[in-house]
Amino acid sequence: MTNDTITAAKGFLAAGLHCGIKRSGKPDLGLLVCPTGAKAAAMFTTNKVYSAAVRVCREHVKRPEVYGVVVNAGNANACTGQRGVRDAKRMCALAAKEIEADPEQVLVASTGIIGEQLPMGKVAAGIRKAVAELSASKSGGLDFARAIMTTDTRVKQAVRRLRISGAEITIAGTVKGAGMIGPNMATTLGFITTDANLSSPLLSRALNHAVGGSLNRLTVDGHQSTNDTIMILASGLAGSMPMADRSARYRGFTRALVDLCDDLTRQIALDAEGATRMFKVVVNGAKTKAEAAKAARAVADYPLVKCAVHGGDPNWGRIICAVGSAGVRLNPARLSCKLDSITVFRNGAPVKFDAAKAAKVVRQSEHTITVDLGAGKCSDFCYGCDLSRQYVEINADYHT
């Protein structure tokens, strides 16, 4: 069977298990190792309050080579003061000792409840056990993917393969999503492996480009969490020559990475807390690209639009209302709106349309809302998902 997990890329071993953080008994500790050393790049939350794991990982990712990543779910190790920072460093040190690397050569990530100290005894035992279970097989990758989940209901993985100058390159990724998702960085945690041969700066540029066009375009509840982290590790073991900036190889690699990230983004959107469907908002006719993005996000974040999508209701009035209050320049006499290919509002006035057909559009698992602001020539887009009773249930009942 094809390996569609993060161990699909050559040179990576992974493991995942329950160490005792989650009361449910589900997996909560993951370990990813590249024994030969990997180039690494990462992007982090822009939240001014960030977890101890983010703080430590930001430092460690600067190292020229990293050998492993340790991650836990069920506890965010955020808002945990100095003790939290010591614990995050200790997670790295524990893993480093087992795999014979420097503590600074291990990256760390956490996700879960904010404000509780990590049970370090359990975490330490878990890390030791994970090292013993490390595997380059599909099951190792899948165990890792399961260990990063919180309120996710499904494992989220994607793989892309491409030939570059005769070598077969693999890029593989796993993410966890669900809640607290807002641009920028529409993920809680994401891990991408590849056996391509890239320098860290180039890897970093490719990651920024790919995340900018995918994960950064998704909003679930409009806020970045304290823990958002996405990283890419490149083992270079596919046997290809190092890529040069702006080369055809680099462009090919980046295209595949964008495609992989878009795939993972859609998996997050469709499994967002309580979500039953997703939608894309495209804004055209804006004065600037930034205003187009702002208007698109205003629509995707507007609870009344999200509720209408949930109800399968082609309620374009709420879309127009969101656009009007987005704080962007628009021409009310040129403002128009489409649901997929059905025009529902044109040049500031309602249009007669087939309501049953429009309802069918909204009831698809994914549809596109297109708004023309009539003010300029710039466009942008973002992804959103519906707001359901289940979202409220999950988030009203989740701890503390």
Place this chain on the structure above:
Amino acid sequence: MTNDTITAAKGFLAAGLHCGIKRSGKPDLGLLVCPTGAKAAAMFTTNKVYSAAVRVCREHVKRPEVYGVVVNAGNANACTGQRGVRDAKRMCALAAKEIEADPEQVLVASTGIIGEQLPMGKVAAGIRKAVAELSASKSGGLDFARAIMTTDTRVKQAVRRLRISGAEITIAGTVKGAGMIGPNMATTLGFITTDANLSSPLLSRALNHAVGGSLNRLTVDGHQSTNDTIMILASGLAGSMPMADRSARYRGFTRALVDLCDDLTRQIALDAEGATRMFKVVVNGAKTKAEAAKAARAVADYPLVKCAVHGGDPNWGRIICAVGSAGVRLNPARLSCKLDSITVFRNGAPVKFDAAKAAKVVRQSEHTITVDLGAGKCSDFCYGCDLSRQYVEINADYHT
């Protein structure tokens, strides 16, 4: 029985009835008349897409005297193009003809579904019937208050009485709220009457001051609607001398108006769509007042905080997360948070607290979240309410 409706102020007659816009058969047309003429001031939505009623009302309120206000619920007359503007003007003309005023001396407001043309035959017949039913009694005022409701479950009214230089002054108001509520202008429609003697500019200043400290501080779903309008009409019939700017009389009047608007704001919050409780967010220690307001609003708008309040969960981690991503300056090492008087987070680290007591605080019909950013000396506040399954039900199933 004391009159606690908008006809409590001397010089006002009101009526409300079902003219046929709402399919439910509930009241949907209101008329307020000041036969001797009133000074008027109004504030409107800042949404760039605004209703035909707002467009027409913005012009008419500039007249030195107004004689009436006609309002309908069930149809927003927004996104209705040129025909919508003609219909809004016609509503004024129809009322003006019956009460012998100029069409421009009548104000107009609409609320309800966006994007449908008004059934003008029904509206015209309704206006004529409402004129015949005008009354200075409590029942006239109550009928008006009922006629402006949409998804409101309760009539919202308040009255304040004060003595100014021997004369008894009354200020009375009614609002409709429920959904599409975001600063600035946390209301859909609001009507305030008074028999005080003020010039239009002074009336306008008093209204701006009062709304700025109350209705503009409430967020339900973070967006202003296309129709938000709040107006005040002063008949001057209480027999007091005209007020001068900065006089003790003016200050007394303004204090009472602020108090009335705060009362109406709380009524809206507690009856917001699906809301079961409200909360106040106070932000201290901000670099600027604007940043304090921005942070307070970020907390009150954050779906995860709203869900936690709904679940009665003292989940301060979500509060800190919202503050961190609000885009304001803060000192993570000085950041603190209280729920009423219970400190839950101090100087960037969690604090042991009585979870049962904290849950009790959150389960009150109203509690205060206080956040100190540790970055400066400025403060501000806003009001919010919880997010419930009912919010989703109401807004997923409402029309279209």
